[in-house]
Amino acid sequence: MPPTPWISFTTDYGLTDGFVAACHGVLARLAPAARVIDVTHLVPPCDVRRGAAVLAQTVPYLPAAVHLAVVDPGVGTARRAVALAAGEGLLVGPDNGLLLDAAAALGGVRAAVELTNRDWLGAQQSATFHGRDIFAPVAARLALGAPLADAGPAIEPSTLIQLPVPLVQREADGFTAEILTVDHFGNVQLAASGDLLEPLPRSLRVQRQPAVRVHTFGDVAPGELLVHVDSAGHVAVAVNGGRAADLLGVAPGDRLRLTAG
Numbered sequence: 001m002p003p004t005p006w007i008s009f010t011t012d013y014g015l016t017d018g019f020v021a022a023c024h025g026v027l028a029r030l031a032p033a034a035r036v037i038d039v040t041h042l043v044p045p046c047d048v049r050r051g052a053a054v055l056a057q058t059v060p061y062l063p064a065a066v067h068l069a070v071v072d073p074g075v076g077t078a079r080r081a082v083a084l085a086a087g088e089g090l091l092v093g094p095d096n097g098l099l100l101d102a103a104a105a106l107g108g109v110r111a112a113v114e115l116t117n118r119d120w121l122g123a124q125q126s127a128t129f130h131g132r133d134i135f136a137p138v139a140a141r142l143a144l145g146a147p148l149a150d151a152g153p154a155i156e157p158s159t160l161i162q163l164p165v166p167l168v169q170r171e172a173d174g175f176t177a178e179i180l181t182v183d184h185f186g187n188v189q190l191a192a193s194g195d196l197l198e199p200l201p202r203s204l205r206v207q208r209q210p211a212v213r214v215h216t217f218g219d220v221a222p223g224e225l226l227v228h229v230d231s232a233g234h235v236a237v238a239v240n241g242g243r244a245a246d247l248l249g250v251a252p253g254d255r256l257r258l259t260a261g
Contacts, residue, residue, distance in 0.1 A: 113155060
């Protein structure tokens with residue numbers, strides 16, 4: 001395949017240690033012409049669901065790239081290291097559900113391999129830093145145009161680990177949905193798609209809190225709770241100028257019930 005000039009990079013490594021820089025160094029040594037887009041390195045530690053959501057909601061807006069993603073609480077265990085072809089992109093990371101939503105956003109998995117070719121990996125493989133020693137070297141070689149098949153044996157896409165499907169349950173007067181993510185602003189994104197709001201009136205209740213269905217934050221007074229369709233097409237709950245997650249006392253994985261108010 002032709003060289004890919006872009007690599008996107010998503011992790012939960014944080015910014016206070018040298019983990020991100022070490023991976024950048026591996027990429028720069030092996031593929032110095034590739035340009036790296038840092039999506040985020042502030043995924044909450046070991047939060048695979050949040051990492052998967054951020055990646056899936058970002059990759060459709062990036063150029064054709066190798067998408068390197070590492071949120072890997074199972075590092076060093078029997079979980080597989082994989083690379084996937086999806087649409088015009090390639091995804092590299094752990095087989096723990098992190099990559100599949102992004103692959104779907106790119107058009108679905110066309111091919112998958114397990115990363116076992118030792119010639120592609122670092123000179124040493126730490127049991128706890130596969131981002132540096134396995135995933136970054138593979139991403140760099142793919143960016144240089146090396147064939148995906150050379151990274152290791154093909155695996156059946158249906159065997160890739162999937163995250164549990166989040167709950168979305170329609171009800172007579174509304175719906176209940178699992179919280180998919182809470183962003184930096186405290187906005188609460190639900191697993192429900194925006195079309196579930198269409199039959200509901202402007203006046204709503206979120207749990208027992210009154211809320212208003214609007215298009216954007218400024219459509220309500222400061223401090224008021226609102227429900228809208230966010231930029232990813234999901235139902236989201238927010239507070240104009242505040243943090244809905246704190247007001248409601250909720251976190252990812254919790255369930256919210258929205259009903260006509």
